[in-house]
Structures are given as structure tokens and as C-alpha cells.
Amino acid sequence: MRPVRIPPRLVDAMRDHGRATYPDECCGFLVAGPDAPDPNVPREIVDIRHASNEFEGERRRRFVIRPSELLTAEAALAGTDRVVAGFYHSHPDHPARPSSFDEEHAWPWYTYVVLSVTRATVPAIAAFELDAETRAFREVPWVGPAGGPPGDGNGRSPNAGLRRPP
Numbered sequence: 001m002r003p004v005r006i007p008p009r010l011v012d013a014m015r016d017h018g019r020a021t022y023p024d025e026c027c028g029f030l031v032a033g034p035d036a037p038d039p040n041v042p043r044e045i046v047d048i049r050h051a052s053n054e055f056e057g058e059r060r061r062r063f064v065i066r067p068s069e070l071l072t073a074e075a076a077l078a079g080t081d082r083v084v085a086g087f088y089h090s091h092p093d094h095p096a097r098p099s100s101f102d103e104e105h106a107w108p109w110y111t112y113v114v115l116s117v118t119r120a121t122v123p124a125i126a127a128f129e130l131d132a133e134t135r136a137f138r139e140v141p142w143v144g145p146a147g148g149p150p151g152d153g154n155g156r157s158p159n160a161g162l163r164r165p166p
């Protein structure tokens with residue numbers, strides 16, 4: 001599982017997106033430069049791109065990105081050394097942990113970032129990659145603002161006080 005590096009401005013951009021769509025889930029693409037041959041070298045996220053949550057139902061609980069929107073995002077990167085290397089989405093009032101729905105619809109190799117967004121607190125973020133053999137998500141380490149994985153800034157667990165995912 002390759003670690004991932006996310007610049008603070010992109011963490012902020014994902015948080016802003018999650019706040020803007022609250023209480024519905026936001027979703028989007030993670031754009032990365034080329035992965036280093038050494039799998040221990042973090043994947044560098046260099047941009048994000050908003051996507052529309054097209055889930056036809058309760059968008060507080062799930063998100064769906066149309067395949068055509070992924071193709072558009074990939075086409076926009078054609079001819080560059082950048083690729084769509086993952087997806088982010090928010091969990092309004094739920095922890096930054098993938099749901100079983102997320103896991104069932106995930107693909108290997110991609111980085112999945114989940115943001116916990118509540119009305120009052122600073123959103124917590126975690127990153128995951130699907131284990132191709134077990135089909136289970138594994139959390140991947142990531143480097144964010146201040147050089148370390150972020151909490152909510154007050155020493156509490158980022159997921160404290162949140163309900164378990166459905």
C-alpha cells in the first residue's frame with residue numbers, strides 16, 4: 001500500500017467542498033504525478049477535481065460518479081504526466097472510514113480519501129487503498145499539513161463523537 005502526500009491547499013480544497021455540499025456527500029478526483037518505482041515513496045497528489053454526486057437516492061449516505069465524468073477528467077489530463085489516481089468523498093456526520101458500500105465499489109491501485117465533515121468541527125481525513133487479494137480496504141499513511149497526519153487540532157481522535165458508519 002503506497003503512502004500518499006497531499007499538500008495543505010488540496011486538503012483545504014477538499015474540506016471546503018465537503019462543507020459546501022453538507023449534509024450531502026461531496027466527491028471528486030485525486031490527480032497525481034507519476035508514481036515512483038519504489039512503492040514506499042509516497043504518491044504525490046498534485047490537484048483535485050470536483051465531481052458531481054449522481055447517486056439517485058439519499059446523497060447523505062452514498063455517492064456515485066458517472067463513468068463519463070471520469071473519462072472527461074482523464075481526457076483533460078491526456079498529454080501530461082498526470083493521471084486520475086484516486087477519489088475523495090465526504091462522510092457527513094460520520095467517521096473518515098470507508099463504508100462497506102465504498103469498499104464493494106472500489107478498485108485496486110487507486111487512492112481513496114474519506115473526509116469526515118460535521119457542521120461544527122474541522123473535518124478529519126484518512127486515505128485508503130483496496131487490497132486486490134482480500135478486496136478489503138487498508139488505510140495508507142499520508143502526509144498532510146504540518147508534515148503529519150491531521151487530527152482535529154485539539155488532541156482528540158479525529159473521529160471522536162461521530163456515529164459509526166451505516
Ligand SMILES: [Zn+2]
Nearest residue numbers: 089098099102
Ligand atoms: Zn463513503
